[in-house]
Amino acid sequence: MPERKANRGYLSSTLGCRCPRCREGKLFQHSISVSFKKNMEMNKDCPVCGQPTELEVGFYYGTSYVSYALSIGLSVASLVAWWVIIGLSTSDNRFFFWLGFNAVLLIILQPWLMRLSRSIWISWFVKYDPDWKEHKPVDVSERMNADQANNW
Numbered sequence: 626m627p628e629r630k631a632n633r634g635y636l637s638s639t640l641g642c643r644c645p646r647c648r649e650g651k652l653f654q655h656s657i658s659v660s661f662k663k664n665m666e667m668n669k670d671c672p673v674c675g676q677p678t679e680l681e682v683g684f685y686y687g688t689s690y691v692s693y694a695l696s697i698g699l700s701v702a703s704l705v706a707w708w709v710i711i712g713l714s715t716s717d718n719r720f721f722f723w724l725g726f727n728a729v730l731l732i733i734l735q736p737w738l739m740r741l742s743r744s745i746w747i748s749w750f751v752k753y754d755p756d757w758k759e760h761k762p763v764d765v766s767e768r769m770n771a772d773q774a775n776n777w
């Protein structure tokens with residue numbers, strides 16, 4: 626019997642921006658980049674199992690909510706870390722230094738946050754299939770509209 630278990634779990638495949646169906650193929654064409662266009666260029670289909678990465682028109686519209694939640698979570702984490710390491714007080718400006726630090730942190734992490742948001746988003750709609758070699762990916766062609774592509 627062939628070994629079917631993926632060597633990645635849900636968390637490592639999502640964090641690594643891998644296809645949620647086979648957990649092997651990369652979702653994005655390039656490695657992380659400061660160029661917005663290059664950073665967000667996705668493979669049309671998973672290069673390993675053929676799973677389409679865009680399931681319908683405007684599929685990734687909802688990732689802004691994921692990105693928002695991630696940013697809030699990171700900000701809370703950085704505030705707690707700041708509190709523990711540097712401390713907070715009403716008698717000096719340490720809180721405002723944290724605000725500046727957090728803004729810079731979020732800007733620096735933005736390319737990664739946007740990719741991670743898409744990876745999390747598609748992982749909620751495409752289930753892992755250990756037998757992906759035997760099954761075809763769901764046909765989404767009727768949900769796509771070439772004229773509306775990239776309008777989002």
Ligand SMILES: [Zn+2]
Nearest residue numbers: 644647671674
């Ligand atoms: Zn795949």
